[in-house]
Amino acid sequence: MPAAHPTVVVVGASLAGLLAAAAAARAGHPVTVLERDALTGPPGPRRGVAQGAQPHVLLHRGLAEATTLLPGLGEDLLAAGAVRVDTGRLPWFGPAGWQPTDVPSYAVLSLTRPLLEHVVRERVLALPGVGLRGGCRVRGLERAGGRWRVLVEDGPDEEADLVVDASGRGSRLPTWLAALGLAVEEPETVDAGLGYASRLYRARDGHPLTNGAVVQSTTDSPRGGLALPVEDGGLLVLACGYGEHRPDRDVDLVAYLGGLREPALGELTAGLEPVGEVAVHRQTGNRRHQHGRRRDWPDGLLAVGDALCAFNPVYGQGITVAAIQARLLGEALRRRRGGSTRRLQRRLRAAADLPWAVATGEDRRYLDGTTPSPAARLVGAWTTEVGNLAVAGDRRALVALGRLYHLMGSPLELAHPALLLAAARRRRGPAQPSAPRPPELEALLTAAHG
Ligand SMILES: Cc1cc2nc3c(=O)[nH]c(=O)nc-3n(C[C@H](O)[C@H](O)[C@H](O)COP(=O)(O)OP(=O)(O)OC[C@H]3O[C@@H](n4cnc5c(N)ncnc54)[C@H](O)[C@@H]3O)c2cc1C
Known part of the structure; x- marks a missing residue:
């Protein structure tokens, strides 16, 4: 140079x-x-x-980095209509069930x-x-x-x-x-063959929707979805699936989402008014x-x-x-x-x-005929264990997962001795009942259906 x-x-x-x-x-x-x-x-x-028609989340780290180049970018995005979502309060159905929503986490701007x-x-x-x-x-x-x-x-x-x-x-x-x-x-x-199908919705009474929800896919149930609030009160709804589960352009989003491990997104979408067409995307490897x-x-x-x-x-x-x-x-x-x-x-x-x-380690679990290395298997099993702790309300587990997801922390934080102890204790204790739907989800369903 x-x-x-x-x-x-x-x-x-x-x-x-x-x-x-x-x-x-x-x-x-x-x-x-x-x-x-x-x-x-x-x-x-x-x-x-x-x-461009698919939901895009700008992780907390991304906004922070972009703001060092463009000071005040967050304010500009909010002024343009972005919705601030605390990801700690975003209803999230992970592999082990609904995560608690009482621990604030990083905010993202959704648009x-x-x-x-x-x-x-x-x-x-x-x-x-x-x-x-x-x-x-x-x-x-x-x-x-x-x-x-x-x-x-x-x-x-x-x-x-x-x-x-x-x-x-x-x-x-x-x-x-x-x-x-x-x-x-x-x-x-590493291409796990994920397909996206999205559509924009609004509440029929025009009520702005200001929170969303996620139902994560798992290797046993390789279909998932999410809904994210965007500018002008809209909700961008996504169905996604791996391999033969990829939704196509003719997908009935309400039926697809209602058939997930948790039907909340189907119930949410059923009462909303679609805006525009379904957009699909399959180049995701x-x-x-x-x-x-x-x-x-x-x-x-x-x-x-x-x-x-x-x-x-x-x-x-x-x-x-x-x-x-x-x-x-x-x-x-x-x-x-x-x-x-x-x-x-x-x-x-x-x-x-x-x-x-992170991405390829997780995706290899979806690929038939791929045998992850012993180290990758261990990381995968331990991440699942930390996810179980998070669902059971362990704050340290929730914070560590949030930091990793937003690229703010290191995966080593998942190996904190306190988490190892908590996992050993959880294994010895009685099985936890599955958590009910979080109040934020009930509030979103009410806002959506009037
Ligand atoms: C379905 C989907 C969902 C996604 N969701 C997220 C998300 O939630 N969060 C996230 O952080 N990222 C997400 N991404 C990734 C994100 O879209 C990209 O990482 C981001 O747009 C940065 O990409 P880019 O600028 O490198 O390339 P692109 O956004 O692909 O843009 C490339 C640009 O180059 C131009 N171009 C191409 N060829 C030429 C040429 N020969 N001459 C001149 N111009 C050219 C194109 O017109 C385009 O403007 C998603 C991607 C997909 C596919």
């Missing part, structure tokens, strides 16, 4: 690209973001972000994905030095005298010192690298590229976000990892040491290590 103020070109103006652009601009660099979609008109689903992206885009484009070229698809890269020429379809090419690929799961970077004569390793993949591992990784090139590592979305990690990577990029640009970008690319990849381990 050249030492002084490189010109940065970012490919893709979705969340990873926008956050990377913010980081580079805040480090004092001119940035041009190239985006294949035109990005005009009000926030709404668009072709380049096919997952539709297009609105989230719209607010972030407005903030990023207001930063000095950031430009956006919409409606322009990048088709390749060429070296041009120590710099890059970014080849653009239907428009002038761009020159850059640093190119950041943020073009998502469908990134063509491996093809572009191969065209430059570089060897490209196969990405790692975990895929991690090996970018930066080979010694011949080119200078002045980085990949971030889903273009580097895409996760099974059910764990809600993608935007948070992109925000962490953007911060790392900004820190590196501010240090301006010059030299190779390979080390930075490896750090960006390492930022995905923990979420990758």
Whole structure:
């Protein structure tokens, strides 16, 4: 990377690209973001972000990281209509039943994905030095005298010192690298075959819905669902299933959700008015590229976000990892040491290590014919045990799981001696009766049905 103020070109103006652009601009660099979609008109689903109609949770860590780049982002999202949800009070039916809702936890801001992206885009484009070229698809890269020429379809090419690929799961970077004569390793993949089907609903009497609920799938019952409040009082309802249980576009959401281990989401949805159509999405496998591992990784090139590592979305990690990577990029640009970008690319990849381990460890349990390693089996069994403790009301277990879920803590917190003792005690004690539905769920059902 050249030492002084490189010109940065970012490919893709979705969340990873926008956050990377913010980081580079805040480090004092001119940035041009190239985006294949035109990005005009009000926030709404668009072709380049096919997952846009599906629920998106911005984990607590993700909002915190994004806010370091865009101070006051949380307030802007709330002003745009996002709903604040305390995840400790979100009714959650896990493998062992309803979790207690009397321990506050991290808050998330819940809104539709297009609105989230719209607010972030407005903030990023207001930063000095950031430009956006919409409606322009990048088709390749060429070296041009120590710099890059970014080849653009239907428009002038761009020159850059640093190119950041943020073009998502469908990134063509491996093809572009191969065209430059570089060897490209196969990405790692773990695809448990999860499918999403979502639809927006409203209460028939217009009452705004301000909480949601989750019914988690299990390997014995590989169907789940959730409902999340979004702007304008709406509720985004999702049915999801693995393999042959994937819902299709014709799914009867009320019936699907009513047939889960806990029928609450079906009861909730039955009384609501659907808005728009069912949207399905099936590209959900975990895929991690090996970018930066080979010694011949080119200078002045980085990949971030889903273009580097895409996760099974059910764990809600993608935007948070992109925000962490953007911060790392900004820190590196501010240090301006010059030299190779390979080390930075490896750090960006390492930022995905923990979420990758969480997502693929869990997903391997859904894959027929895959035998998890003894270590992975142990981690899986212990996580289930901590989940059982949480359902039985153990606060330390609830807090540790919340911290891991929001990428705020380490998995080692699940191995705290107090949890080991509590698990041993629970095993010796009488079986716990299953917890009743939490009051927050009853309140949501009442709000939904008038
Ligand atoms: C069903 C589903 C649900 C999800 N839910 C969550 C969630 O709850 N929480 C969470 O954190 N994450 C979630 N994710 C992941 C999240 O969508 C991504 O991690 C996040 O959008 C960051 O992705 P990105 O910016 O890297 O890529 P994308 O969002 O895929 O965007 C890529 C961008 O690049 C543009 N582009 C592509 N090719 C070119 C080109 N050649 N030239 C110019 N522009 C190009 C596209 O138009 C697009 O704007 C979910 C994903 C899916 C599939």
